[in-house]
Amino acid sequence: MIHSPLVSTPLFYLGPVPVSAAVVTTWVIMVLLVVGAASCTRRLSLVPSKAQTVLELLVGTVDQQIRETMQAAPRTYRALIGTLFLFILICNWSALAPGVEPPTAHIETDAALALIVFGTTIFYGIRTRGVLRYLATFAEPSWIMIPLNLVEQITRTFSLMVRLFGNVMSGVFVVSIVLSLAGLLVPIPLMALDLLTGTVQAYIFTVLAMVFIGAALPDNSKNEQEAL
C-alpha cells in the first residue's frame, strides 16, 4: 500500500512542534536561495561576471513579464513575483535530488503560497485605492455581484492551491507507482515530464498571482506608475 499523499508524517519534534520532511526541505531551499542571491549580488560590477549576467537576465525577464501582465511598473512587485517563481521552480525541481520529496507536493506548502497571494492582493488593493474604494470594487458591475465577487476571491485562491498541489503531487505519485511496478530507470521519462510540468506550473502560479494583484490595482495608478 502506497502511503497517502495527503498525510505528512513528522520527521522529528522541535519541543512540542512536529517538523515534517517538507518543512526541512523548504528551509534548505530558502537558505540556498538567500545565500545564493546574497553571494551573487555582493560584488556587482558594471562589466558583469557570469553569475551576474544570469541574474540580470532573470530579473529582466521577470520585469518584462510584470510590465506585460500587470501593466504596472515592476519595481514594487519584482521581489514578490520573482521570489514566488524561483521558490516554486526550485521546489518542483527538488524531486531530482535523491531522497527529496518536493515541498509543493504537500498541500500545506501550496496553501501557504496561495494565502500569500490572497493577502498581497488585498494589501496592494487597499494601498493603491484606500479601504473604502477597494471595498467598492466588489460591487463593481452592480451590487448584485457582491456575493459572487466574494466567493470568487475564495475559490480562485483555492484553485491556485489545488492546481499546484495536484500537478506536483500527481507527478511524484505516478513516479512512485511506476517505480514500485517496473523498477529502476523505468520512470526516467516520467521524471523528465515532471521537470516540464514543474516549470510550467511555476510560471502559471506566478502569472495568476500577477493577474490577481493587477486586477486589484486601479487603472489610473497603472498609467501614473508607468510614467515613473
Added chain:
Amino acid sequence: MNNLIQIVSILAAAIAVSFGAIGPALGEGRAVAAAMDALARQPESAGTISRTLFVGLAMIETMAIYCLVIALLVLFANPFIK
C-alpha cells in the same frame, strides 16, 4: 456496512478519474489542433504559439488533476471509513 462504503469509494474514485479525463482530453485535442493550424499558417511565430500552447494545456490539464485530487481524497481521506 463499512465494507460497502469502501467498495463504493473505490468505484467513485475510478469513475471520477475516468469521466473527469474525457472533458480535458477533448479540450486538449482542440487546443493542439488549433495550434497546429496556426503553426501551418504562420511558421515564423512558432515560439509564441508553442509557449502559449503549453501554458494553455497545463490550464486545461488542471481540470483532470482536480478529479484526481478528488479521487485521492475519496481513497485516502474518506471521512466515512472508520
